[in-house]
Amino acid sequence: MHRFFYLHTNASTPRVGTSNRLFTECGTSGFLPFPNSTCERHLIDRAGRSSSGVHHVPDKANEQTEFDCIVVGAGISGLLAATVMTRAGARTCVLDKGRGVGGRMATRRRDRAVFDHGAQFFTARDERFLLWVDDWQELGLVEPWYDSPHSGVHYRGVPGMTGVAKYLAGELDVRTESTVTRVSYHEQGKRWHIESADSTILTSALLVLTAPVPQSLALLKAGNFVTPERELEELKSIGYHRCIAALAVLDASSALTECNGALKLRGGPVQWIGDNYRKGVSPAVPSVTIHSTPAFTEENWDVDDSVRLPKLLEAATPYVQANVVSCHGHRWGFSSPIGRFSSDAYIDPERGLAIAGDGLAGGRVEGAAISGLTAASELAGGGNHA
Numbered sequence: 001m002h003r004f005f006y007l008h009t010n011a012s013t014p015r016v017g018t019s020n021r022l023f024t025e026c027g028t029s030g031f032l033p034f035p036n037s038t039c040e041r042h043l044i045d046r047a048g049r050s051s052s053g054v055h056h057v058p059d060k061a062n063e064q065t066e067f068d069c070i071v072v073g074a075g076i077s078g079l080l081a082a083t084v085m086t087r088a089g090a091r092t093c094v095l096d097k098g099r100g101v102g103g104r105m106a107t108r109r110r111d112r113a114v115f116d117h118g119a120q121f122f123t124a125r126d127e128r129f130l131l132w133v134d135d136w137q138e139l140g141l142v143e144p145w146y147d148s149p150h151s152g153v154h155y156r157g158v159p160g161m162t163g164v165a166k167y168l169a170g171e172l173d174v175r176t177e178s179t180v181t182r183v184s185y186h187e188q189g190k191r192w193h194i195e196s197a198d199s200t201i202l203t204s205a206l207l208v209l210t211a212p213v214p215q216s217l218a219l220l221k222a223g224n225f226v227t228p229e230r231e232l233e234e235l236k237s238i239g240y241h242r243c244i245a246a247l248a249v250l251d252a253s254s255a256l257t258e259c260n261g262a263l264k265l266r267g268g269p270v271q272w273i274g275d276n277y278r279k280g281v282s283p284a285v286p287s288v289t290i291h292s293t294p295a296f297t298e299e300n301w302d303v304d305d306s307v308r309l310p311k312l313l314e315a316a317t318p319y320v321q322a323n324v325v326s327c328h329g330h331r332w333g334f335s336s337p338i339g340r341f342s343s344d345a346y347i348d349p350e351r352g353l354a355i356a357g358d359g360l361a362g363g364r365v366e367g368a369a370i371s372g373l374t375a376a377s378e379l380a381g382g383g384n385h386a
């Protein structure tokens, strides 16, 4: 059984501002990914961080290679898992292959316009996630975008969807442009070896994988890790929709006045139009993000942008009613999961492994967040890791 060490006393453990002190002041001896009192809530968003909120990229020469916990993926699930681990005193490192953090909570600038081009909004119906969102709202990192009678408040990131990710990363050791190629468990030292494309090998006692499930399974397979058959079959059955995004710069504000510029459609090529200008993401230049339906995506995945983007624009024109100045495409190989795992995270307590992410906990940002928090909680809950 894995044993964990929250409030690590090793002198080399990076201290995270006030968080450890707050643990003591609150009289809490436990590990609180899902805080449930006012006092505990202060733990979740009052830790020290760089004033810029920009993620820390350590000097290569001084990079540490041995950790208590390594998290693969700097999307919302990985960053929340790493935040909880770090605040509990675990020496934690996050690796992501991307140039920035946030994963599918992505904001991009093109032709002076700004686009949220992955996740458009998030919900916070689960009390465990709402506590984090409340604090982010207090800090000005998120705000309600629009309200729906069926699905409640839809939050947006401020200034864009990557805002929260950048904020969380400010407190963490995050190494971007680090593509993990293989993870292997070494029984003798009871440690994970995490190999990256640049031949770096980091080691850790605990490992949290938060890439889309097929990618996490591929990393384990490359390291000859044997996942129990029943769980493996269940994990392998989690598929994902793909999505094509058209990022269009407009010559004027769109006609999407309802819901502050958010429109869901059914059937046809387009399933979503989001007005980044009305949303507040692109205050200087009007722009819309258009997402394709799964059917259109599959028919047009390998078709050239010059052919498929005009089709999406044409379908969006009656709603947008403005001229398109320029348009760029983006293909998302994993947008939303089809199916889900039987629990919020896959945990192997013996080997200190968690597989988390939106594929495990019902999809979307909220599910990914719950999954990451669950993974950290479960791995840490094993007691004192030697």
Ligand SMILES: Cc1cc2nc3c(=O)[nH]c(=O)nc-3n(C[C@H](O)[C@H](O)[C@H](O)COP(=O)(O)OP(=O)(O)OC[C@H]3O[C@@H](n4cnc5c(N)ncnc54)[C@H](O)[C@@H]3O)c2cc1C
Binding pocket: 072, 073, 074, 075, 076, 077, 078, 095, 096, 097, 098, 101, 102, 103, 104, 105, 117, 118, 119, 120, 121, 122, 123, 178, 179, 180, 181, 210, 211, 212, 215, 243, 245, 291, 332, 334, 335, 336, 356, 357, 358, 359, 363, 364, 365, 366, 368
């Ligand atoms: C087009 C689109 C629209 C969406 N709209 C919404 C929406 O409106 N509302 C909503 O709630 N959700 C939406 N979603 C879904 C939402 O974005 C995801 O559910 C959520 O962001 C997933 O978070 P995650 O942390 O699980 O995964 P990710 O955000 O995908 O993070 C995983 C990270 O792992 C990294 N990674 C992968 N492989 C490796 C490797 N080998 N080495 C290192 N790093 C690796 C990736 O770079 C990535 O940053 C949308 C998604 C897409 C694509």
